[in-house]
Amino acid sequence: GVNGVRIAKRLGALSEIGLTPDSGSGRMGFSNEETAAKNVLTGWMKAAGLDVREDGAGNVIGKLEGSDMKDRVVMAGSHLDSVPNGGHFDGPLGVLAALEVVDAWKESGYKPRKTYEVIIFSDEEGSRFKSGLTGSTAMTGHTNQEKMRAVNDVFGTPFKEVLEQAGLNEEGLFDSSRDFSNVEAFFEVHIEQGKRLEREGLPVGIVSGIAGPCWLQVGFKGKAGHAGNTPMDDRQDALAAAGDFVRQVYRTPAEVSASAVATVGQLQVYPNGINVIPGEVVMTVDIRDIHKETRDELADRVKELALQTGEQYNTEVSFDEKVRIPPVPVQESVLKIIEEAVESLDIRPVLLPSGAGHDAMMVGRCVPVGMIFVRSLDGVSHHPAEWSSLNDCVLSIHALKRTIELTMER
Amino acid sequence: GVNGVRIAKRLGALSEIGLTPDSGSGRMGFSNEETAAKNVLTGWMKAAGLDVREDGAGNVIGKLEGSDMKDRVVMAGSHLDSVPNGGHFDGPLGVLAALEVVDAWKESGYKPRKTYEVIIFSDEEGSRFKSGLTGSTAMTGHTNQEKMRAVNDVFGTPFKEVLEQAGLNEEGLFDSSRDFSNVEAFFEVHIEQGKRLEREGLPVGIVSGIAGPCWLQVGFKGKAGHAGNTPMDDRQDALAAAGDFVRQVYRTPAEVSASAVATVGQLQVYPNGINVIPGEVVMTVDIRDIHKETRDELADRVKELALQTGEQYNTEVSFDEKVRIPPVPVQESVLKIIEEAVESLDIRPVLLPSGAGHDAMMVGRCVPVGMIFVRSLDGVSHHPAEWSSLNDCVLSIHALKRTIELTMER
Ligand SMILES: NC(=O)NCCC(=O)O
Ligand SMILES: NC(=O)NCCC(=O)O
Numbered sequence: 010g011v012n013g014v015r016i017a018k019r020l021g022a023l024s025e026i027g028l029t030p031d032s033g034s035g036r037m038g039f040s041n042e043e044t045a046a047k048n049v050l051t052g053w054m055k056a057a058g059l060d061v062r063e064d065g066a067g068n069v070i071g072k073l074e075g076s077d078m079k080d081r082v083v084m085a086g087s088h089l090d091s092v093p094n095g096g097h098f099d100g101p102l103g104v105l106a107a108l109e110v111v112d113a114w115k116e117s118g119y120k121p122r123k124t125y126e127v128i129i130f131s132d133e134e135g136s137r138f139k140s141g142l143t144g145s146t147a148m149t150g151h152t153n154q155e156k157m158r159a160v161n162d163v164f165g166t167p168f169k170e171v172l173e174q175a176g177l178n179e180e181g182l183f184d185s186s187r188d189f190s191n192v193e194a195f196f197e198v199h200i201e202q203g204k205r206l207e208r209e210g211l212p213v214g215i216v217s218g219i220a221g222p223c224w225l226q227v228g229f230k231g232k233a234g235h236a237g238n239t240p241m242d243d244r245q246d247a248l249a250a251a252g253d254f255v256r257q258v259y260r261t262p263a264e265v266s267a268s269a270v271a272t273v274g275q276l277q278v279y280p281n282g283i284n285v286i287p288g289e290v291v292m293t294v295d296i297r298d299i300h301k302e303t304r305d306e307l308a309d310r311v312k313e314l315a316l317q318t319g320e321q322y323n324t325e326v327s328f329d330e331k332v333r334i335p336p337v338p339v340q341e342s343v344l345k346i347i348e349e350a351v352e353s354l355d356i357r358p359v360l361l362p363s364g365a366g367h368d369a370m371m372v373g374r375c376v377p378v379g380m381i382f383v384r385s386l387d388g389v390s391h392h393p394a395e396w397s398s399l400n401d402c403v404l405s406i407h408a409l410k411r412t413i414e415l416t417m418e419r
Numbered sequence: 420g421v422n423g424v425r426i427a428k429r430l431g432a433l434s435e436i437g438l439t440p441d442s443g444s445g446r447m448g449f450s451n452e453e454t455a456a457k458n459v460l461t462g463w464m465k466a467a468g469l470d471v472r473e474d475g476a477g478n479v480i481g482k483l484e485g486s487d488m489k490d491r492v493v494m495a496g497s498h499l500d501s502v503p504n505g506g507h508f509d510g511p512l513g514v515l516a517a518l519e520v521v522d523a524w525k526e527s528g529y530k531p532r533k534t535y536e537v538i539i540f541s542d543e544e545g546s547r548f549k550s551g552l553t554g555s556t557a558m559t560g561h562t563n564q565e566k567m568r569a570v571n572d573v574f575g576t577p578f579k580e581v582l583e584q585a586g587l588n589e590e591g592l593f594d595s596s597r598d599f600s601n602v603e604a605f606f607e608v609h610i611e612q613g614k615r616l617e618r619e620g621l622p623v624g625i626v627s628g629i630a631g632p633c634w635l636q637v638g639f640k641g642k643a644g645h646a647g648n649t650p651m652d653d654r655q656d657a658l659a660a661a662g663d664f665v666r667q668v669y670r671t672p673a674e675v676s677a678s679a680v681a682t683v684g685q686l687q688v689y690p691n692g693i694n695v696i697p698g699e700v701v702m703t704v705d706i707r708d709i710h711k712e713t714r715d716e717l718a719d720r721v722k723e724l725a726l727q728t729g730e731q732y733n734t735e736v737s738f739d740e741k742v743r744i745p746p747v748p749v750q751e752s753v754l755k756i757i758e759e760a761v762e763s764l765d766i767r768p769v770l771l772p773s774g775a776g777h778d779a780m781m782v783g784r785c786v787p788v789g790m791i792f793v794r795s796l797d798g799v800s801h802h803p804a805e806w807s808s809l810n811d812c813v814l815s816i817h818a819l820k821r822t823i824e825l826t827m828e829r
Binding site for chain 2: 135136139201202203204220222224233234235236237238239240241242243246248249251252253254255256259262263268269270271272273274275276278281282283284285286287293295297331363364365366388390391392
C-alpha cells in the first residue's frame with residue numbers, strides 16, 4: 010500500500026538536489042538540478058515498472074499500460090523545479106504521490122483497466138523566464154513561439170541556449186504538444202500554499218477551481234527634475250502617481266469579489282536618485298480570480314484606475330499584458346469522485362479555490378482536471394520553511410489513489 | 420573687462436573633458452575627468468597671475484594677494500564635477516566666473532585691496548558617494564570621519580581607494596579644514612536649475628537663502644507571501660503601505676510652507692517578484708525648505724505619516740537619517756551689496772530661494788555667503804540639455820565682479 014517511509018525517504022533524497030545555504034530548494038527550471046531530480050525520478054519510475062520517455066519540452070512521462078482499456082488514459086503528476094530559495098514540497102509531493110500510486114498497486118497486485126501516466130512537467134515556477142508552466146504549456150500546445158524565441162532568462166541567457174544547456178532544443182519544445190483526446194483526466198496533489206485547511210483543522214482539501222492570473226505591466230511616465238529646486242506644483246512625479254495607484258489597486262479586489270486578489274509585486278523607479286524627482290516607474294500587477302468575469306472586470310478596473318491616476322498626476326500611462334490565462338473550474342463529476350475518495354478516508358470533504366497557478370491549470374484547458382490540496386504549515390510556500398506533515402502527505406496520496414481507482418473503474 | 424569670447428571658449432574646452440555619448444558632462448567627483456578639468460583650470464589660474472595650491476581634499480585655491488589689507492580674504496568659486504550624464508554649466512560657470520574677475524582686473528589694471536581667492540571644490544554633486552559637497556565639507560571642517568571611512572562609492576570602491584586613485588588620501592582630507600576667521604565672504608555664481616527667472620524674464624537673480632536638505636531613509640517591513648493564494652484581508656503588503664505613504668508625502672509640503680518640498684526619489688522593493696507580495700520596501704525622502712523651522716516640521720510630519728501608515732497596513736516602520744544640513748540664510752548686508760551690483764547693470768534685482776544645495780551652503784556655516792543665479796533654459800539641470808545663454812552668463816559675471824569689488828572696498 011501507500012508507504013509513508015518511502016515517501017519520507019524520497020522527499021529527503023530530492024531535497025538534497027540543489028539544497029541552498031538556507032536549507033531551501035534551489036532547482037530552477039531547466040537547471041542541472043532540475044535535470045538531476047528528473048533523472049532520480051526516472052530511476053524510481055522504471056523500478057516501479059513504468060515505461061519512461063521524455064518529450065521535447067523535457068517533460069518526463071512514465072506509462073503503465075491498462076489491462077483492458079489501454080487506449081483510455083488517466084494522468085497524474087506535478088513538477089520538480091522550485092523558486093530560487095524555495096521549499097521541498099511544492100511540486101515534488103505531487104510527482105511522488107503520482108508515482109506512489111503505482112508502487113502501491115504493484116505491491117497489492119492491482120492492475121488498472123485504463124492506461125496510467127505519471128508526468129513530471131518542466132519549469133513550472135516561472136523564476137527563470139518570468140512566465141512559468143513551460144512544460145505543461147508546451148504539452149498542451151499553448152506555447153507562444155514568437156514570445157519564447159525572443160525571451161532571455163533572468164541571467165540574460167536566450168531561451169534557445171538555456172534549452173540547449175538542458176539537452177533540449179527550441180524546435181523539439183515547439184513540437185511537443187500531444188493529442189489529449191483519449192485522456193480522461195489529470196490529477197495533481199499539491200500543497201495548499203495558504204492557511205484555509207490549517208484553520209479548518211483538515212489534512213486535505215478539494216480544489217474547486219484554479220484562479221487564472223492576468224499579469225499586467227503598468228508604466229507611469231512623468232518628468233525627472235531636481236528634488237530641491239522644482240516647486241511642488243510644477244512636478245510630474247511618476248512615483249507619486251504610482252504610489253497612489255498601488256494604494257488603490259490594493260483596495261479594489263474587495264469591491265469586485267470576495268475571492269479576487271491583486272498584487273503589485275515588482276516596481277522599478279527611474280532614475281532612482283535620492284535628489285531626483287522620479288521620471289518613470291514601471292510595475293507589475295498580478296490580478297486573479299476563480300471566475301473569469303470577475304477576474305476580467307478587476308483587470309479592467311485596474312486599467313481604469315491607472316488611467317485616472319495618471320491624468321490626476323499629469324503623467325502618461327502605458328500597459329503591457331504579459332499573461333492572461335483563463336481560470337479553470339473543476340467539473341462537477343470530478344469533484345464528486347474526489348469527494349468520495351476523501352470521505353472514504355473519514356475526512357470531511359471541503360472545497361477551496363486555488364489562487365496559485367498549477368500545471369493542472371494548463372492541462373485543464375484540454376481535459377478535466379482535479380486537484381487535492383495538502384495543509385501547509387502557516388500557509389508558507391516558496392520559502393525554505395514550507396512544510397506539510399508526513400501524515401497529511403500520506404493522507405493526500407491515499408485520496409489521490411482512491412480518486413484514480415474510481416476514475417479507472419468508471 | 421569681462422570677456423564673453425573667453426568665457427565661451429573656456430566653457431567649450433571644459434565640455435570636452437568627460438563628454439558623454441549624449442553630449443552631456445561625465446565628470447564624477449574624484450574621477451580622472453574631474454582631475455583633468457582642475458588641471459586645465461590651474462593652468463588658466465596661473466596665466467591670470469594667481470598663486471595656486473591644492474588642499475588635502477583636492478580643493479584648488481588660486482590666490483591673488485591684496486594690495487593693502489592682504490589679511491582680509493574674499494572668496495568666490497564653485498565645482499567642476501558633474502552628475503553622470505549632466506550639463507556643462509552646473510559648477511563650471513561658477514568657477515570660470517570667479518576666475519574671469521581676475522582676468523578682467525588684470526586687463527583693466529584694478530588691484531584689489533583685500534586678498535581674493537578663486538576656489539574649485541571637489542565632488543560637489545554627490546553622485547559618487549550619495550552625499551556630495553565633499554570638498555566644501557572638508558574645508559569647513561564638517562566631515563564625518565567615521566561615516567566617510569566606512570563609505571563605498573556607487574561602484575563598490577571604498578572611499579580610501581577612491582581618494583588614492585585621485586592622488587589623495589583620507590588623513591589629508593580629514594586634515595584639510597582651514598581657518599575662516601579672516602574670510603569676509605564667499606560668492607558663487609550658479610545656474611538657477613529652476614524656471615523662476617525665465618518666467619520673470621530676467622537674466623540673473625539674487626539668492627535669498629539656500630534650503631537645507633534632510634535626507635531620510637524610510638523602511639516598511641511587512642510579510643512576503645504568495646500573490647495568488649493569500650486573501651486580501653490576510654496581507655502585510657509593504658508596498659501597499661509604501662505607496663500610500665508616497666502619496667501622502669507628496670501632499671504634505673503645501674500644508675507646511677509655500678517653499679517647502681518633499682521628494683521620494685529612490686525606492687526598492689523586496690523580493691520584487693511578479694507573483695510575490697512585497698515583504699519590504701526601502702525608500703528615501705528628500706525634505707527641504709529655506710526656513711529651518713518649517714523644514715524640521717515637515718520632516719517630523721513625514722515621520723508621523725510613515726508611522727501612521729505603517730500601523731494602518733500592519734507593517735513595521737524604520738528610519739535612518741542620512742543628512743540634515745541647516746538652511747543657510749543670506750545676510751541682509753550681503754543682499755544689499757549684490758542688489759547694488761545687479762542694479763548697476765540696469766537689471767531689476769529679484770530675490771529667490773535656492774532649493775538646490777551648493778558649496779555656498781557648507782561655506783555659509785562659517786562665513787557670510789552670497790549667490791547669483793543665472794536663468795536656466797526650461798529650468799533643466801543635471802541633464803545634457805542644461806543651458807544658459809552666453810549673454811546671461813556674461814551678465815552674471817559682471818554682477819559677481821561688481822559684488823566683489825564692493826566687498827573689497829567696504
Ligand atoms: N503554485 C505556484 O506557486 N505557482 C506559481 C505560479 C503562480 O501561481 O504565480
Ligand atoms: N545644485 C545641485 O544640484 N546640488 C546637488 C545637491 C542637491 O541639492 O541635491
